[in-house]
Amino acid sequence: MNPLLALRAAELAREHIRENPGRWGCLAALLLFGPPAACVVVVVFLFTALSGASGQSAASAPGPGAVADIPADYLVLYREAARTCPGLDWSILAAIGKIETDHGRSKLPGVHSGMNSAKAGGPMQFLQSTFDSVVARHPIPPGGAHPPSRYNPHDAIYAAAAYLCDSGARDGRDLHGAIFAYNHAEWYVRKVLDQAQKYNCGAVQAPSRAAQAAITFACAQLGLPYVWGGDGPGNGDRGFDCSGLTKAAYATAGIDLPRTAQTQYNAGPRIAVTGIRPGDLVFFGTSTGHVTHVGLALASDTMVNAPDFGTPVRVDSIRRALGATRPADS
Known part of the structure; x- marks a missing residue:
């Protein structure tokens, strides 16, 4: 239940526990019945089908703004990749994709080939060395390039999920720190959280x-x-x-x-x-x-x-x- 508040990253971390009962229900179910992946899938299905969650859990549903702004193939990738990291909401991945390259639509250097001035490339703007390191630790699921490429949306988004997970996003331990690791700037963290919030907002089933x-x-x-x-x-x-x-x-x-x-x-x-x-x-x-x-x-x-x-x-x-x-x- 809910991306992510502006200028309140620390408060968001505290509120996340209180406002995401689905996550803790998932952990309880995990202790009793089975592996994390199965538990996450169940929560994704229930929240999406029954309530359309809003907030920072991997089960949250896209709001109207997300559906209107994010290309359909990218939206699928964000949601699928987020499920590989319990506690990482798809909207965080989508917000990073939006800020970095407008979901691959940017015409700036380094999006589809080459590098920008910081030597980053691809829709999620990875340094080649960082991308290679992530892929070495976390093999990318089938569906992308062979070998994996930072310019391939499938590979880049799954790698971004793995990088955030390793950096603190797993189980919501340190979402702020994970985003900061992606780009070492407080303004960037706030911008990502704000954008994620916009993507989640409105993903509810109103009674009228x-x-x-x-x-x-x-x-x-x-x-x-x-x-x-x-x-x-x-x-x-x-x-x-x-x-x-x-x-x-x-x-x-x-x-x-x-x-x-x-x-x-x-x-x-x-x-x-x-x-x-x-x-x-x-x-x-x-x-x-x-x-x-x-x-x-x-x-x-x-x-x-x-x-x-x-x-x-x-x-x-x-x-x-x-x-x-x-x-x-x-």
Whole structure:
């Protein structure tokens, strides 16, 4: 359940345990019944078929943004390669592929042949020595070039999964460190986590078309700046504030919400916070008469959120919610 929060790599590592019950269920099943590979396959099937997970587990499903942006053959490779490393989500591989070469679509030197100025090559931008070392330790499954080539998408993506796994991604031990090993820069780690989050966001089965439309819109706004009173680029603002985002999200479904968090809460229909579903609005404040913040639920424990000044639209955990409403039922 969910890629990956901006400027919060350390917090993401802590939250990963709490927000990924599927992983720990997998480990429990492994202890009782069998090998890791079988357990991972079961979790991938269940989450994809039943819930469409969002977050950093190998079982997470692609969100609408991922399906629209990633070439189909690359998406298959990212998901299959991630399964070779328990705890590595496919979206991390996809985010690296996006940042490095736009999934092989970049026309820059070193993508399809030759090298760039850093001597890296191929869709995942491997140094030849690094690629050879990885392949020597982790034979690439059939389906690529003979011998394996860093320019072959199949070989490069499987090698990237193995490299990340060796560097700390296995079982989520140190995802931040694994990405940092791939490219020694904190900005790179943050960029990968942000992109992975975008690819995962919205991979949920909302209970209604209206809720699904609101979620799809909100996920497409990830990374936009927080702007006090902001109604988004469609209305001439660089970004959103919390209630501007939720209002704009439901406007895409033909539902006209009031403009502020308090008035959105008052508009209802109210539901118990114990029954939050994808698409519900989640409210925060000191009392029902003093509601100061609102987010759009992706699940019972996560939401798309325009948090505050200096922090962009992102996916956050739901903590200490004051109340919730279900505009899709209004």
